[in-house]
Amino acid sequence: MMTVSYLEKAIVEEEIRPNKCGLVRFQSSWWPAKCDRKITLKPGEVVRVVGLDNITLIVKA
Numbered sequence: 256m257m258t259v260s261y262l263e264k265a266i267v268e269e270e271i272r273p274n275k276c277g278l279v280r281f282q283s284s285w286w287p288a289k290c291d292r293k294i295t296l297k298p299g300e301v302v303r304v305v306g307l308d309n310i311t312l313i314v315k316a
Contacts, residue, residue: 259307265314271296276311288312 263281271277271288272295279288281304289311290296296316306313 259304259312261304261306263304265302265304265312267296267298267300267302267314270298271314279312279314281312286310286312288314290314290316292316 265279265281267277268280268285269278271290273293276287276289277296279286279302287310291313292315294316296302302314302316304312305315
């Protein structure tokens with residue numbers, strides 16, 4: 256079972272928009288990700304992992 260280390264960096268690969276999932280690269284894998292803020296995260300941005308919802312990472316800028 257994989258352990259997610261919170262506050263580690265991830266890189267946005269597919270845009271994350273408010274109320275929509277995107278994709279991030281985290282620990283050498285691609286993960287679905289969402290942000291609970293009303294912001295858009297663009298590909299290439301570095302974000303921090305702050306939680307996990309099932310298989311979706313919760314990230315923040």
